Amino acid sequence: xxxxxxxxxxxxxPYCGVGCGVLLQPDGQGGxxxxxxxxxxxxxxxxxxxxxxxxxTVGLEQRLFAPRVDGRDTSWxxxxxxxxxxxxxxxxxxxxxxxxxxxxxxLLTEDYYVANxxxxxxxxxxNIDTNSRLCMASSVAGHKxxxxxxxxxxxxxxxDEADLVVLVGSNLAWCHPVLYQRLLAARKKRGxxxxxxxxxxxxxxxxADMHLALQPGSDVALFNRLxxxxxxxxxxxxxxIARTDGFDAALKAAWNDSSKPTGLSEAxxxxxxxxxxxxxxxxxxxxxxxxxxxxxxxxxxAILNCHLATGRIGKPGCGPxxxxxxxxxxxxxxxxxxxxxLACHLDLENAxxxxxxxxxxxxxxxPDKPGLKAVDMFRGVGDGRIKALWxxxxxPAVSMPEADAVRDAIAAxxxxxxxxxxxxxxxxxxxxxxxxxxxxxxxxxxxxxxDRTISRQRSVLPAPGQARPxxxxxxxxxRRMGFAKAFDYGSEVEIFREYAALSGIAGQFGRDFxxxxxxxxxxxxxxxxxxxxxxxxxxxxxxxFFANGQFFHPxxxxxxxxxxxxxPAAKTTPRFPFRLNTGRVRxxxxxxxxxxxxxxxxxxxxxxxxxxxxxxxxxxxxKPADLVQISSPTGTAILRARITDAVPLGQVFxxxxxxxxxxxAARIGAVVAAAFDPxxxxxxxxxxxxxxxxx
Ligand code: SF4
Numbered sequence: 001x002x003x004x005x006x007x008x009x010x011x012x013x014p015y016c017g018v019g020c021g022v023l024l025q026p027d028g029q030g031g032x033x034x035x036x037x038x039x040x041x042x043x044x045x046x047x048x049x050x051x052x053x054x055x056x057t058v059g060l061e062q063r064l065f066a067p068r069v070d071g072r073d074t075s076w077x078x079x080x081x082x083x084x085x086x087x088x089x090x091x092x093x094x095x096x097x098x099x100x101x102x103x104x105x106x107l108l109t110e111d112y113y114v115a116n117x118x119x120x121x122x123x124x125x126x127n128i129d130t131n132s133r134l135c136m137a138s139s140v141a142g143h144k145x146x147x148x149x150x151x152x153x154x155x156x157x158x159x160d161e162a163d164l165v166v167l168v169g170s171n172l173a174w175c176h177p178v179l180y181q182r183l184l185a186a187r188k189k190r191g192x193x194x195x196x197x198x199x200x201x202x203x204x205x206x207x208a209d210m211h212l213a214l215q216p217g218s219d220v221a222l223f224n225r226l227x228x229x230x231x232x233x234x235x236x237x238x239x240x241i242a243r244t245d246g247f248d249a250a251l252k253a254a255w256n257d258s259s260k261p262t263g264l265s266e267a268x269x270x271x272x273x274x275x276x277x278x279x280x281x282x283x284x285x286x287x288x289x290x291x292x293x294x295x296x297x298x299x300x301x302a303i304l305n306c307h308l309a310t311g312r313i314g315k316p317g318c319g320p321x322x323x324x325x326x327x328x329x330x331x332x333x334x335x336x337x338x339x340x341x342l343a344c345h346l347d348l349e350n351a352x353x354x355x356x357x358x359x360x361x362x363x364x365x366x367p368d369k370p371g372l373k374a375v376d377m378f379r380g381v382g383d384g385r386i387k388a389l390w391x392x393x394x395x396p397a398v399s400m401p402e403a404d405a406v407r408d409a410i411a412a413x414x415x416x417x418x419x420x421x422x423x424x425x426x427x428x429x430x431x432x433x434x435x436x437x438x439x440x441x442x443x444x445x446x447x448x449x450x451d452r453t454i455s456r457q458r459s460v461l462p463a464p465g466q467a468r469p470x471x472x473x474x475x476x477x478x479r480r481m482g483f484a485k486a487f488d489y490g491s492e493v494e495i496f497r498e499y500a501a502l503s504g505i506a507g508q509f510g511r512d513f514x515x516x517x518x519x520x521x522x523x524x525x526x527x528x529x530x531x532x533x534x535x536x537x538x539x540x541x542x543x544x545f546f547a548n549g550q551f552f553h554p555x556x557x558x559x560x561x562x563x564x565x566x567x568p569a570a571k572t573t574p575r576f577p578f579r580l581n582t583g584r585v586r587x588x589x590x591x592x593x594x595x596x597x598x599x600x601x602x603x604x605x606x607x608x609x610x611x612x613x614x615x616x617x618x619x620x621x622x623k624p625a626d627l628v629q630i631s632s633p634t635g636t637a638i639l640r641a642r643i644t645d646a647v648p649l650g651q652v653f654x655x656x657x658x659x660x661x662x663x664x665a666a667r668i669g670a671v672v673a674a675a676f677d678p679x680x681x682x683x684x685x686x687x688x689x690x691x692x693x694x695x
Contacts, residue, residue, distance in 0.1 A: 106327065
C-alpha cells in the first residue's frame, strides 16, 4: 500500500535482459501504474521508456480470450485433448523426433522448465529450441568452450566499478538503456572511459571516448590484434595464464590474423590496444553484433581470450559480459531449454548427467543427442520431418531469418499449436490450435537477468477470458499424454522447488548452476522472494565466479581457444552489393505485440525504415522518405528511406520489429539469409547482403 490506499506489488519488467524491478499498482479500472523499484539491484528505481510505458500496454483490445481450433472458439478440454492426441499419435507413427517445441525467452522459468521436461524427458526428443537461439547462443557456446560451463562471470556492479567499458556489437543506450544509465553514472563519478565497437554510429557513441567503426564480422581480427598487442606490450598475467590451457595456440592464431582486415586504421587499433592495456579494470560488454554471426562463438572466445590472458576476470570492475536480449534468456539457459542443453547446466552428451536427470524426473529416457536448433527446426518443418509443432510466445513467421520460407513451412505443417496472448500475429494466424495464455502482470513465476539475478514476476491483474499460465497448459497436455505423475503440478512454486532441487544434483556434479538452497521455499517464502543472484546453494550464496582461478573443465582450468577471422557467410556481389544489418530501435520490442499498443512508444519511430549512407542514396537517386525496396536472394521488404552517415558507405540498417500485421511489406526477416554459426547455430542477422533501389 502507498498513500493512495491501493496495493503496490513488486515485479520485473518483461522486456530486456537488464531485468529491472518495477512497482505495480492497479488503478482499479483495469489499468496499471508502473514505476521503478528503488530496491531492485538491477535498476535501483530507474526505468527506460519501454518500462515506463508498461501501464499503457495492458489493455485487452488484441487479446485472445478462448482456445480456438481451426479458427473457432472451443473449450479447453477439446483443445488440450486434441493437442495431446495429435502429439501422441505423431510420436507413435513417426517417432519422437517428428515433433518439436519452439519457445521463447519471454517464458517464465517455471513455464520453461515444464516445456523442457515434457519434450526431453517424456516425448523423448531434444527438439525444443527457443528464440533465444537468435539472441545469445554464441555466448553460451563461447562460455562453455572457455569455462566448461555457461557461466556469466560479470555482474552489474562491475560496470559501476570499471575504468574502461568496451561495448562490442552493443547499442546499450537503446537495447539495455538502464545499464547504459548505470554506465553514464559511473562515467560521471569515476571518469570511466567508453569505447564502442560497431560498424554503425549508434546512440551509444554519443559522448564515447572512441568509436571503432569496424568492418562487419571482423571482431575476431580486432581482438586477435589486441591479444598480440598485450603480448608485445608485456601486459599478460603469466600467473593467470598458468591456470588456463591453450594460450600458445591462441596466440599463434592471433599472430596469423595480424594482417586480416578490420576496416580500421592502424592508429585506431593502436589507440584501442593501448587504452585496454593501460587500464586494469576493463569490462567488455557484448551483445548481438557479436552473437548474431556465422563466427559468433569465435568472436566470443576472441574476447574471452584477452580477459583470460590478462587476468581481467573474476575481479571487481573486470570481465567479459554478455548482456542478454530477453527478460528470461538466462532462465531458459538454466532450465536447459535449448536443443543442445540438459537441465541446470548439465550436459546432454554426458551419460552420468543424463542418468541423473532421467532418474530425478522418473523419465524412461533422456535423448543422448542434440535436437534441431532453430534454423534446422524450421527447415525440418518445411521438408516434412517435423509433423507436429508447438510454438509458444514467439513469432517466427516474422523474426526468423528467411521468414517467408518459415511462414510457408508453418502453414504447411500437418499440426501446429500456438500459445500466445493474442491472435494477431503472423504466426498465430497459421495455427491449427490457438491457446490463450496469461500475459505479464497476470501470471506468477521467476526470471533471471543478465547478471544471474533471479527475480519474481507477480500477477496483479486477472487473466482475461479463459487465459491460463503456460506451465498449466503444458502440464495439462503432459498429463493427457499419459504422464500424470510427472506433471502433477498445482502451482508455480511446486515447479520452482523441483527445479531448485534438480540444480542441487548439478551442484553435486560440480556444475556452476546451483540454487538448491531455494528447494525448500515455503509458499509464503516464494511469494515474498527477493532478487537473488545465483549460485544459492547450502555452501555458497552469490559471490564472484573465477575469483580463485577455478573453472569448470575437468582439470579446473579455463581454455583459451585459437580463433581466426572469417568473413561473413554471404558475399556481396554486383547484384547484391550492400551489407544488410538488422536490429532494434529504442522504443519497440520484438514484433511489437506489446509495445505497439503504446501510442507514446510508437511515436518515437512510427514507420519501418532503412538507413542509407548519403553517397549511396545519391548514386541510387533515393531522397529522404522515399520508399525503398531491399531485396536479397531470400525475400524483399519495402521500407522508408532515412539518409544518414550513421551507417557506413555500402551498408544499410533496418529494424526487425515490423510485421505482416503492422506493415505487410516490411518484414525484414524475409530478406535475411539463414546462414548460421556452425558451433552455436545462431543465425547471422548483422551481415547479410542486399540490393537497394527506389520503389
Ligand atoms: Fe525494462 Fe530493459 Fe527498460 Fe529495464 S532497461 S525498464 S528491463 S526494457
